Every structure is written in C-alpha cells, then in structure tokens.
Amino acid sequence: MGDIQKLTIDGKNYVLLTEEDYEDLVDGLQADAIMSRVAAGEETWPYEFVKELTESDSRIRSFRNYRGMTISELAAAAGISQPYLSEIETGKKTGSVDVLKRIASALNVDLDDLVVG
Template sequence: MNAFIKPLAQTDDSVTISRADYDAMVALLADAEDIRDATAVAAKLVARETEAYPVEVMDRLLDGDHPVRVFRDHRGLTAQELAGRAGISRAYLSEVENRSKPGSLKAMTKLSAALNIPLDLLAPQ
C-alpha cells in the first residue's frame, strides 16, 4: 500500500477504496493490535505481573502431561517438596499427577499457590 490512498469514489458520508488498499489497511490494523498486545505483555513481564514459560513447558502441556507435574518439574521441585509446600500428602499428589484422582478444588488451589502459578493453568483441559 502506498502512503497515499486514492479514493475511487466519495460522498459526504462515504469513501470507496480499492480492495488492495482495504486489505493493506486491515493488515496494518492487525499489526498495530499485535504490537499493542505485545507491548502490554512486555510491560507485565517487566512489572512481574505475569510470567513467560519455556517452549518445553508448553510442549509438555500440549502433549497432555498433567499440568501439576509439568510445573513441578519446571520449578525444580520433588514431589515430596511440592506436597509439603501445598500441605497435601505425597500419595495424594501422586494420584493427582497420575490422573487417578482429579484433585479437589481446595487441593488444586493449594498446589497453584505452592507452584506460584494461576489456578486456571491447572484446570482440566
């Protein structure tokens, strides 16, 4: 798109432009929205209001690994350490990570706090 858009037709209420100019304007708007969103995330990262996770964490989540196990490994915690921090038994943690028990809301809330992650990251997919 040129810096100058040539109207094909215009009235007091409307302007008609070419499809190419319209498509270019839509693409520029999408780019501007992406830049705005990226800037907002960058500001939250700097302010420590959010955290970025390595691609390996995201790959494991997408592969279906249990989020508690993924984030426990990411934080470098043993199962015993996490269970202690969360105030739950090691056996119960194992059942949650192995999906033999879903984990109560109370337990998942404790685990999210112990892992320092939002509870919604532990929610079932």
C-alpha cells in the same frame, strides 16, 4: 506503513489505511502491552515447556518438575500427603478444588494453569 489518507465526513476527521497496516498497528499495540506485563514481572515460559504442557498427562507433574520440586516438597508446600499428591498426578484421584488451589499456590501458578479446559 503504506499511504494513509485523512478524510473529513460530516465534520468528523477519519484516517483511512489498508487492512494490513491496521493489523500491523493492532499487533504492535498488543506486543507493547505484553512487553509491559513482562517488564512488570509477569512470568513467561519457554516454548518447549508450553509444548510439554499441551502434551502432558499431568500438568501438576510438569509444573513441579519445571519448578525443580520433588513430589515430597510439593506435597508439604500444599499441605497434603505425598501419596495423595502422587494419586492426583497419576490421575487416580482428581483432588478437591481446595487441594488443587493449594497445589497451584505452591507451584506459583493459577488454578486454570493446572486444569485442562
């Protein structure tokens, strides 16, 4: 960190630092917050899987495979038929919000993780 200047203006104390030092400080605080969430048990995904999600034509299939589930296992966990889940995965059907919520719950992800915005 570079030189830090302390100033008093109108009786208030201020610290003057370079923009680079300020950005480093903010980055460090954000990194600490992220590491705290990870330490508290928040799941992280490997880069390769995140990249797959951005390129996938079916995020549900990608998460299902990542979780090591068969299509039958996920359908049973979500309380829907295997053919219906297959149609959702292939894009033939969209699935209701309720069904997508159940699929997300069975995959242990947020609904937002399944829906590309």
